[in-house]
Amino acid sequence: MAIRSLAQKTGDSRTSTRKPRQNFETWSWYFMRISGLVLFFLALFHFFIMHILNDVTATNVTFVATRWKNPIWRLLDWLLLALGLLHGSNGLRFIMDDYIRKPAKRVVVKSVVYGIAIIMFIYGTLTIVTFKG
Amino acid sequence: MSPKSATIYKGKTGQWAFVLHRITGFLVFMFILLHVVDISTINSPHVYDAIHRLYGNVFLRLFEVGLLFGLTYHALNGLRVIMIDFFPGAIKNEKQLFYFMFSLSLLLTVIGGVIILRPFFTGSTH
Numbered sequence: 001m002a003i004r005s006l007a008q009k010t011g012d013s014r015t016s017t018r019k020p021r022q023n024f025e026t027w028s029w030y031f032m033r034i035s036g037l038v039l040f041f042l043a044l045f046h047f048f049i050m051h052i053l054n055d056v057t058a059t060n061v062t063f064v065a066t067r068w069k070n071p072i073w074r075l076l077d078w079l080l081l082a083l084g085l086l087h088g089s090n091g092l093r094f095i096m097d098d099y100i101r102k103p104a105k106r107v108v109v110k111s112v113v114y115g116i117a118i119i120m121f122i123y124g125t126l127t128i129v130t131f132k133g
Numbered sequence: 134m135s136p137k138s139a140t141i142y143k144g145k146t147g148q149w150a151f152v153l154h155r156i157t158g159f160l161v162f163m164f165i166l167l168h169v170v171d172i173s174t175i176n177s178p179h180v181y182d183a184i185h186r187l188y189g190n191v192f193l194r195l196f197e198v199g200l201l202f203g204l205t206y207h208a209l210n211g212l213r214v215i216m217i218d219f220f221p222g223a224i225k226n227e228k229q230l231f232y233f234m235f236s237l238s239l240l241l242t243v244i245g246g247v248i249i250l251r252p253f254f255t256g257s258t259h
Contacts, residue, residue: 033215036215037215040211043208044204044205052245052248052249056189057186057188057252060185061175061178061181061182084162084165085165088161088162089162091158091159120169123170124169124172127169131176
């Protein structure tokens with residue numbers, strides 16, 4: 001990105017005339033930056049409230065019940081769950097592509113990792129949605 | 134010198150930033166999985182409260198401080214990555230940026246760590 005915009009500014013014909021392909025990896029790259037920026041605020045804010053302002057032992061059922069009376073908190077917690085799992089599993093995808101060299105093994109490990117992420121997403125969503133207080 | 138040892142990349146700050154980013158990202162993801170499970174016990178209040186009393190244990194408080202470091206480092210270094218990607222000028226200062234972000238995450242971990250561990254030492258916890 002930095003190289004491309006630099007090339008455009010300096011009018012480097014070798015790079016600026018070639019239009020970048022908008023493939024899956026391009027979207028993945030944008031997604032990591034945008035979700036990362038959103039998570040920067042969401043995750044640090046969440047940690048600050050749940051671990052700094054309140055002691056971990058104080059965040060009991062009563063605490064959560066009061067908090068989840070407001071649907072905005074449920075929405076923010078759900079957003080943290082969804083973005084955290086998506087950002088995390090995409091990050092794990094880079095790691096798996098880097099370290100698992102055998103194609104068959106890669107398919108198996110990726111299936112397990114994505115499977116766990118999907119199950120956790122459904123499980124977490126159910127917890128947030130079905131809690132009656 | 135064998136070809137293998139001749140091509141070892143010793144790495145500079147950028148590589149250490151990358152390695153730490155990867156490790157902290159992996160660990161934070163593992164924590165999310167644990168977190169989804171512990172929160173799911175909310176419909177069995179006694180289990181949920183027992184787990185959160187257990188989290189008040191000094192070892193799990195240290196684990197909590199570790200999570201704080203992983204989270205703040207990954208978040209701040211992620212900002213550094215975004216700055217390098219979108220502002221060409223940032224690459225010239227990437228080393229200083231790394232030292233700044235790393236120090237800031239350490240500082241926040243120490244401050245947060247004192248607050249997280251304090252109840253254990255003052256005995257104001259279960």
